[in-house]
Amino acid sequence: MSDKSHNYIHAYYIQYFEDLSQVHQWNWGAAALVHLQHYMDEASENGCCQMAGYMSFLQGWVISHLPRISVWSVDANYTETLPRCARYVPGQGQRDGAGYREHLDNMQLSDFDFTPYDAHRGQRPLIDACWFSGWLRSGSVKGRHLPERVLRQFGYVQGIPRDPAASAPSGLTMDQIDDAFLEEMEDRLIDEDMRGAAVVNRWDYEPGYISWYYRVSHPLMLKIPPHTDLPRPPMLEVLIEEQTRND
Template sequence: MELNEYPGPIHSSVLYDQDNHVSSAVWDGQERGVLRCHEHTSMLDQWKLTPIQIKLVEKAGFGYLRLLPAMSLDNALIAALVERWRRETNTFHMTVGELTITLEDVALSLGLAIGGEPVIGPTSAPSLVCEKLLRRVPEDLNGGMVKLTWLKELFSECPEDAPVEEIECCTRAYLLYLVGSTIFSTTTGNKVPVMYLSLFENFDKAGKFAWGAGALAFLYRALGNASLKSQSTISGCLTLVQCWSYSRFNVGQPKLNQEPDNNCFPVVLKWKGKSSSRTKCSVASYRKALDSLNDCDVQWLPYKDIDLTAIPEDIKSSLILRASRTMLLCFDKAERHLPDRCLRQIGLHQTIPKDVQRWERKSRIVDHGVDLRGKMDLALKEWSERWLHIVEGGGDIADEVEYMQWYQKITRKYIGRVTSSLESEYQRTVTTMREIAKIADVVSAEGLGSYNRGLLDEVKNVVHRCLTEQLEEIPKDKMKRKGNRKRRQKDDLSMEYEPEQ
């Protein structure tokens, strides 16, 4: 690839919003670094649920989601993936074609229902909803949102002998906390919209919602927003994004202490508790790896060997919706689910997909007292007909060749420019010194004489000093670039290397 070769798209019929996409900024040398990832799962295990509460949580449809442990997010990997997300198509535009997170991924990874009622309903004044369903109202309800810390402080420990009404209030608070820290996490910090609380009034009815489809609609919107060059944060279920990537690409995968268990359900569990220490890379490193992907590097069907007996019947019976070309809803968010753009993910040959109708995304504060069902008739109609629009066929190998010829013209082929030889040499030098420093830090001095122990300390001091000097002295060719870019690169390197104390 030539240093200044145009990365595309050659035709803007599909990726019509390229000028606002983060890849345009990256190509112009305006690195934004890692994204701030908002997921608030670290305190979930501090909730003490009684057996009665656990049954209510399961009845509401979150029996599996509550079991998922907090996962350490790789912000740089997520940022590199977002650089390839396109909100025009709700897919990742990779070098080998389009891929996306489907309803199947949500169902199998998180154990959430994908075939029920849309996650949408009337919105009432937040204070009234809290008073009715929690029997308490927080002092600060700005923007119709409640603090997660407030929910935890007041409702995280429910006595087993508490009255039924108190048990139900504490359980609703937990469910609001659970969705607010995972599938519906926001970039506003430690808060969750009260509007979800109304869906937990009746636990049986709550269990009939397609929470997985709502989570995916929310995530699609979050990925789309984060893909704009003006953004620096991302929310939604980022654990799902990270594990989706682990299952498909050998990029950023943690080393496993044991083989993944194909009987594991939900699938996210196989990536937790088995990973050894991982050397995190920079956004630029992950970007280069994704820019270099070949077809053989992609696991198109990661669930082909999964034990079907481990999957609940209600989820298993709705997995065909992975191939439904439909609309996903989550209150005021409506996003298109387009599996015909990613046929290889359902075991079919890829053909040129249908054109995507431009869908106006409206980001607005939901009016209190408004029934959104009356404002989203088209999206609701598509969801109600989801079983009628299952993608079939898929052509043959000849069609796939034709697809790739078409795809090369409408996609963004790669994100980053080829680095110069001087810059590459500089990066290799820093990487080598960083590895030496890590080895020196973990070598045990036990059993060494004073002379050899002194030599080991000297090696550590020399390497650490040289690495510090490298971080402070950016090469001359970089000195000519914009100051803010130099600072970001230096910060990225500093984040990658943290010597042990």
């Protein structure tokens, strides 16, 4: 729960350590998620050069979904009863970010694992609260939780999501965030109609989604000359949609 200094935490959390015999009763996983989402929001802003939050959580997610990007090996003693991050043995990474960027530029569908937790569901079922769409908070820190923007990770075809303000408007007080989560949970879940169709092929997506993504997201970071020819144009889906419209 430390800030970007990695040495300090908010005084708010002292109350949870007054009785160490009760520490295990608190939901530290949810608190870690809020902090990670909060600082990831900050890290996406121009000019931010630091990151805070539960880095093991983030690294575990990255390696689970992009297994070929890391040199970390799988622990032979891992079982699904253990936390997912315990599956990997830390190894030496690349100090130069250019290697990772080149790898990302050359990735194909076969390099992704969109639903890596399927085998883990017997130990950690996907509960309804995971479909909550709105603000989460821990102490004075808050972060948006918007599962409708990552439907592919849940096995559904990704479409153009609604505006984040529809479920997580800015300007809410901490009390209002608490009320929405505690009293309006059922009304704020992404229901089956909103989830849409289940994925059949790895490349499934709703028409228009890729073009939308290139308009609102950040598909290009810092352009660097590739060491090898790219296996496909990075905007292939957009080019196909434009060609179809022109025809």
